[in-house]
Amino acid sequence: MFGGVVGTAAVATESSMMDERQQRIFNELSERRPDLASMYRAALVLLAEPAKAGEERTRISQICHSMREVMNRVLGAMGTTASPRIRPSSRDQVQALPDLLSQFPELSLDGEGDSIPVPRAVAVIFEKLIKTAVQEKGRSRDDIASLLTDDGNSDHLAVKRWIETRTFFVKWAHLHGVSPESSKLPNDDLLRTHVAVFDELFDAVITEFFERLHSIEDLLADINAVQEAGDE
Secondary structure, three states, rough: OHHHHHHHHHHHHHHHOOOHHHHHHHHHHHHOOOOHHHHHHHHHHHHHOOOOOHHHHHHHHHHHHHHHHHHHHHHHHOOOOOOOOOOOOOOHHHHHHHHHOOOOOOOOOOOOOOOOOOHHHHHHHHHHHHHHHHHHHHHHHHHHHHHHOOOOOOOOOOHOOOOOOOOHHHHHOOOOOOOOOHOOOOOOHHHHHHHHHHHHHHHHHHHHHHHHHHHHHHHHHHHHHHHHHHHH
């Protein structure tokens, strides 16, 4: 349906929307997970073009959805998950709550007083859910720290910046019960600022990786040269 000239022009247009750092990030993602690279490029393409009248919220959602997916999945793509995933997840446990509570139709958690008696089975389930949520939050920070820091410091400023930016994308990726006023929507400068935080942090990771790789290659070359000299 489309000719080769049109396709080439489209690719060139998308490439011109990336600066040198973004192109480096895109190439790295393409090597590891092409679907993430495509998501990342889609966000940049949308951000480079103004929204059509009446579609401002949709555009924001699509940009933030793409960036959220990239930030959530790049940890696994880089092989930096700190620990096994917790099973069952807090999400799975929440989905099971209606079946549990149906066994106790008289249960009320909004009674008066500081303490409310509940059946032991319900208390055990809620305790497990709370502990799982705490573990998942800690695991998420540990995974991010494993990607961004040398010592796995989950209190590092880079970890805090990553989480704040991901939280922003998660917030605006979804539509909610009430549509916010146009004045309440994030503008393009704010969107670009958060994309730039991801770019800065992730580019530091891949740049350090290649610097280390080149250092190792140089070291191995020196070792091989010494061994060859000794064999002569």
